[in-house]
Each structure stands twice: as structure tokens, then as C-alpha cells.
Amino acid sequence: EIVLTQSPATLSLSPGERATLSCRASQSVSSYLAWYQQKPGQAPRLLIYDASERATGIPVRFSGSGSGTDFTLTISSLEPEDFAVYYCQQRSNWPLTFGGGTHVEIK
Amino acid sequence: QVQLVESGGGLVKPGGSLRLSCVASGLTFSVEYMGWIRQAPGKGLEWISYISNSATAIFNADTVKGRFIVSRDNAKNSLYLQMNSLRVEDTAVYYCVRVRGLGPYGHADHWGQGTLVTVSS
Numbered sequence: 001e002i003v004l005t006q007s008p009a010t011l012s013l014s015p016g017e018r019a020t021l022s023c024r025a026s027q028s029v030s031s032y033l034a035w036y037q038q039k040p041g042q043a044p045r046l047l048i049y050d051a052s053e054r055a056t057g058i059p060v061r062f063s064g065s066g067s068g069t070d071f072t073l074t075i076s077s078l079e080p081e082d083f084a085v086y087y088c089q090q091r092s093n094w095p096l097t098f099g100g101g102t103h104v105e106i107k
Numbered sequence: 108q109v110q111l112v113e114s115g116g117g118l119v120k121p122g123g124s125l126r127l128s129c130v131a132s133g134l135t136f137s138v139e140y141m142g143w144i145r146q147a148p149g150k151g152l153e154w155i156s157y158i159s160n161s162a163t164a165i166f167n168a169d170t171v172k173g174r175f176i177v178s179r180d181n182a183k184n185s186l187y188l189q190m191n192s193l194r195v196e197d198t199a200v201y202y203c204v205r206v207r208g209l210g211p212y213g214h215a216d217h218w219g220q221g222t223l224v225t226v227s228s
Contacts, residue, residue: 091214
């Protein structure tokens with residue numbers, strides 16, 4: 001099973017700041033990595049797929065990069081609605097696995 | 108727009124059974140790969156089942172293998188999850204998802220609102 005490790009667990013930032021979230025895979029997943037956002041009481045929402053492709057309707061302030069084992073989700077300038085939990089997910093091997101999440105909280 | 112609506116959750120005793128349903132609209136269900144993802148209270152996400160458009164390819168996580176059965180009825184635009192021999196640790200919100208992606212497996216680009224399953228005596 002491919003283990004995805006997200007860091008940091010919690011990121012405390014202010015609106016307008018840049019957020020950088022990391023996801024590291026225990027073995028190569030090529031570019032088969034997605035990022036999701038989840039707000040309290042809601043289902044997750046797909047942000048990025050295949051490491052760097054923005055999903056439909058996702059603002060350009062969200063961007064993804066990386067390949068192999070190291071990936072990054074960047075939010076260029078945090079909006080109030082961006083404070084949430086973010087998960088990465090690999091689709092290279094079954095079982096499909098998620099990282100443990102990064103909570104982006106208001107500082 | 109794509110809509111996925113789950114139903115069938117509730118309270119069940121350990122060892123019991125439950126069947127979840129997901130009705131899809133706004134898409135051509137018969138060509139879509141689908142899946143079930145769950146989230147225990149206050150915890151992260153776990154992908155438990157994955158089914159191809161014609162149900163010829165089915166994958167289940169080890170945590171549910173032999174107990175949960177995923178199926179679909181393309182004529183009814185519906186996805187199902189038959190859950191047997193339920194355990195306390197199966198307590199979670201269960202999400203129905205549409206799966207997309209070229210190549211191996213996929214990512215979940217649309218999610219239902221989720222249905223809560225509680226296993227408790």
C-alpha cells in the first residue's frame with residue numbers, strides 16, 4: 001500500500017498569505033495525484049488532479065506541482081473561504097490512498 | 108449538473124447488515140466508473156470500493172473485503188453498497204463518488220452529500 005504523508009498537519013496563516021502544503025508518497029505515483037478541499041460538514045471537493053491540472057471551476061490561486069514522490073499544493077493568496085482541510089490522494093496503485101490531511105487555519 | 112444522492116444509512120448493531128444506494132443524475136451513468144469513500148467521525152478519508160462502468164472490474168479495500176459488495180444498475184442510474192457483518196469500526200459517513208482519470212484507477216471528481224452509518228449495540 002502506498003502511504004501518503006502530508007505536512008504540516010496544521011498551517012496557521014492570515015488571509016492574503018501564501019499557503020504551501022506538502023504530500024510525500026512512500027513510492028512513486030508518477031503524476032497520479034489529486035488534491036481535495038473539505039470544509040466542516042461538507043463533502044470533499046476536487047481541486048487538482050494529475051498533480052497540476054485544476055478541476056472545473058477551481059480558482060487560479062490554487063496550483064499543484066510535483067511528480068514521483070513529492071508534491072505541493074500552493075494557494076497563492078488565501079481567501080477567507082480557503083480555510084479548510086486539504087487531502088492528497090494517489091491513483092497509481094490499488095488500494096487508492098489518501099494522506100492524513102493538512103488543516104489550514106486562520107492565524 | 109452532476110448530482111449523486113445517497114440513502115440507506117442509519118443505526119445498526121454489530122454483525123448486522125445495511126444496503127446503501129446512490130442515485131445519479133446529470134451524467135451518462137452507464138459509461139461512468141464509480142466508487143464509495145468513507146470517513147469515520149473526525150478522521151480522514153478511506154477509499155473502500157471501485158467499480159467499472161460495466162461492473163467487470165471491481166476493487167475493494169482489505170478492510171471491507173469479503174463483507175461489503177459494490178454493485179450497480181445502469182438502467183436505474185444507481186450504485187449500491189451491500190454491507191454485511193458490520194463492525195463498530197465501520198461507523199462513518201459513506202460518500203458515493205464519480206471516478207475520472209485516464210490510466211490506472213481514478214480520482215473522485217463529484218461527491219454525494221454522504222450518508223451516516225453508525226454501528227453500535
